[in-house]
Amino acid sequence: xxxxxxxxxxxxxxxxxxxxxxxxxxxxxxxxxxxxxxxxxxxxxxxxxxxxxxxxxxxxxxxxxxxxxxxxxxxxxxxxxxxxxxxxxxxxxxxxxxxxxxxxxxxxxxxxxxxxxxxxxxxxxxxxxxxxxxxxxxxxxxxxxxxxxxxxxxxxxxxxxxxxxxxxxxxxxxxxxxxxxxxxxxxxxxxxxxxxxxxxxxxxxxxxxxxxxxxxxxxxxxxxxxxxxxxxxxxxxxxxxxxxxxxxxxxxxxxxxxxxxxxxxxxxxxxxxxxxxxxxxxxxxxxxxxxxxxxxxxxxxxxxxx
Amino acid sequence: xxxxxxxxxxxxxxxxxxxxxxxxxxxxxxxxxxxxxxxxxxxxxxxxxxxxxxxxxxxxxxxxxxxxxxxxxxxxxxxxxxxxxxxxxxxxxxxxxxxxxxxxxxxxxxxxxxxxxxxxxxxxxxxxxxxxxxxxxxxxxxxxxxxxxxxxxxxxxxxxxxxxxxxxxxxxxxxxxxxxxxxxxxxxxxxxxxxxxxxxxxxxxxxxxxxxxxxxxxxxxxxxxxxxxxxxxxxxxxxxxxxxxxxxxxxxxxxxxxxxxxxxxxxxxxxxxxxxxxxxxxxxxxxxxxxxxxxxxxxx
Numbered sequence: 377x378x379x380x381x382x383x384x385x386x387x388x389x390x391x392x393x394x395x396x397x398x399x400x401x402x403x404x405x406x407x408x409x410x411x412x413x414x415x416x417x418x419x420x421x422x423x424x425x426x427x428x429x430x431x432x433x434x435x436x437x438x439x440x441x442x443x444x445x446x447x448x449x450x451x452x453x454x455x456x457x458x459x460x461x462x463x464x465x466x467x468x469x470x471x472x473x474x475x476x477x478x479x480x481x482x483x484x485x486x487x488x489x490x491x492x493x494x495x496x497x498x499x500x501x502x503x504x505x506x507x508x509x510x511x512x513x514x515x516x517x518x519x520x521x522x523x524x525x526x527x528x529x530x531x532x533x534x535x536x537x538x539x540x541x542x543x544x545x546x547x548x549x550x551x552x553x554x555x556x557x558x559x560x561x562x563x564x565x566x567x568x569x570x571x572x573x574x575x576x577x578x579x580x581x582x583x584x585x586x587x588x589x590x591x592x593x594x595x596x597x598x599x600x601x602x603x604x605x606x607x608x609x610x611x612x613x614x615x616x617x618x619x620x621x622x623x624x625x626x627x628x629x630x631x632x633x634x635x636x637x638x639x640x641x642x643x644x645x646x647x648x649x650x651x652x653x654x655x656x657x658x659x660x661x662x663x664x665x666x667x668x669x670x671x672x673x674x675x676x677x678x679x680x681x682x
Numbered sequence: 683x684x685x686x687x688x689x690x691x692x693x694x695x696x697x698x699x700x701x702x703x704x705x706x707x708x709x710x711x712x713x714x715x716x717x718x719x720x721x722x723x724x725x726x727x728x729x730x731x732x733x734x735x736x737x738x739x740x741x742x743x744x745x746x747x748x749x750x751x752x753x754x755x756x757x758x759x760x761x762x763x764x765x766x767x768x769x770x771x772x773x774x775x776x777x778x779x780x781x782x783x784x785x786x787x788x789x790x791x792x793x794x795x796x797x798x799x800x801x802x803x804x805x806x807x808x809x810x811x812x813x814x815x816x817x818x819x820x821x822x823x824x825x826x827x828x829x830x831x832x833x834x835x836x837x838x839x840x841x842x843x844x845x846x847x848x849x850x851x852x853x854x855x856x857x858x859x860x861x862x863x864x865x866x867x868x869x870x871x872x873x874x875x876x877x878x879x880x881x882x883x884x885x886x887x888x889x890x891x892x893x894x895x896x897x898x899x900x901x902x903x904x905x906x907x908x909x910x911x912x913x914x915x916x917x918x919x920x921x922x923x924x925x926x927x928x929x930x931x932x933x934x935x936x937x938x939x940x941x942x943x944x945x946x947x948x949x950x951x952x953x954x955x956x957x958x959x960x961x962x963x964x965x966x967x968x969x970x971x972x973x974x975x976x977x978x979x980x981x982x
Contacts, residue, residue, distance in 0.1 A: 460969060469777075470964035471961070473958075473964070476957060604777075608778055645797060651789040651790065654786050657782045662772040665774070
């Protein structure tokens with residue numbers, strides 16, 4: 377039984393990791409007042425980038441290239457949503473569509489007309505001495521692919537940066553009161569552009585994690601709505617980096633349930649488990665109603681006029 | 683039949699769901715509702731129509747078609763109503779909720795065609811064929827072009843008239859352009875108007891699904907929509923959210939999808955390229971609109 381629980385918790389952390397990366401990046405983006413619906417596009421671009429990069433220089437080159445690809449997609453979004461001040465929702469939707477179609481096309485061009493199954497090297501779980509021997513949660517938290525440990529370091533760093541540095545204050549100021557922030561000499565567009573790029577970078581790593589720590593291959597549309605779930609996680613985590621990471625665990629659990637029930641030979645239809653994370657997203661968004669503290673200027677188009 | 687003729691027929695068959703879902707998106711966007719869920723509403727409508735089509739007795743004739751279409755409309759409306767309710771009651775962003783509902787609809791349809799609604803031999807993940815009374819009549823003898831295309835054009839004309847000349851259309855437009863002004867100056871119950879537009883948008887998308895089942899597939903499959911709801915966004919935006927324009931842009935994208943299919947078969951250009959083109963169209967449209975708007979702001 378202890379093995380069952382332990383395996384389930386390991387699965388929770390494993391499936392939560394890509395969601396947490398994406399949600400952490402989107403938290404920073406949204407703090408600047410920009411909602412990037414194109415995050416899904418960064419994730420799928422990161423997934424394809426990971427395959428390409430890993431083909432040249434192994435797992436870590438894969439992650440590096442994934443981050444670059446995620447960033448590039450986010451740059452397209454930023455060009456429209458930040459530089460041109462176009463509608464963020466439409467820009468984001470278009471960028472997602474572009475990246476989903478573009479990765480599908482590129483994959484077939486690069487790896488054959490049918491997109492032949494291609495295997496990349498993957499990260500093996502690395503055990504951290506002592507910590508991994510903590511009862512119950514030790515294995516789940518500390519016998520993971522090393523990219524998960526990068527996340528453990530990144531969450532407090534982003535937390536510190538957002539709340540304890542001058543630059544972090546500037547970022548939050550733009551999201552709350554762009555007029556005041558601009559008057560105080562903060563260059564709104566520049567900060568927002570960088571915040572979108574950072575979100576895309578982590579979105580790319582999120583996609584890289586799907587390939588290099590989980591699937592070991594690229595499948596068209598494998599991001600499967602994680603970008604949108606991550607946006608819900610940001611809400612659930614109340615625009616707080618640590619909150620986002622913890623909320624990601626809830627969604628990790630929802631996905632891991634699927635493997636758990638399959639292992640126990642349940643008769644429930646598998647589509648029920650596949651659909652569960654999406655249902656949970658709706659319930660979570662409804663449940664957090666009225667208790668949120670979203671950046672006041674989130675999603676606004678009229679920064680300069682306010 | 684000549685090759686050109688075959689292409690035109692294919693184009694119009696492809697255009698039918700795109701025109702109708704494009705209308706659904708245009709209506710929602712006009713009201714300021716970001717309904718990205720036409721895909722899920724389409725699937726809901728297709729599912730309901732197929733369910734009716736395999737369940738009704740064959741003896742009722744063409745009544746089966748009417749019931750199937752009505753069922754599709756209702757199912758699409760209900761699917762959109764979930765998101766509309768989440769928005770008005772809990773303030774849930776409809777962009778997220780409609781996309782989540784797209785995934786849920788996809789898995790729901792997958793469950794039905796592999797479970798309760800699967801064809802009797804239990805070999806293929808699809809329903810049995812719908813009764814012949816539920817088939818949409820053919821428009822052009824000897825082709826697959828069906829009356830659904832005429833319905834699509836008629837819907838567009840009706841939507842255009844309603845948006846332009848009726849009080850309801852005015853309220854919808856006013857709520858979309860500036861909800862605050864509409865509320866304070868025009869005594870418009872904005873949340874009610876937007877909820878209405880949202881549900882109506884879902885009903886239209888649901889009808890597209892029902893027409894697809896009754897006119898093209900005659901059964902429910904997994905992946906019955908290759909992403910019509912997303913293409914619909916490009917269709918609607920390129921038409922400037924004008925219902926009459928949607929007829930033209932829907933046909934344009936129908937041609938694009940037909941050509942993409944042909945190119946994939948003949949010279950191996952992936953059909954996913956079509957969605958890249960759609961995305962570029964959307965981005966080009968908003969870039970042009972935005973550059974124009976920015977110039978007006980700076981010169982004023």
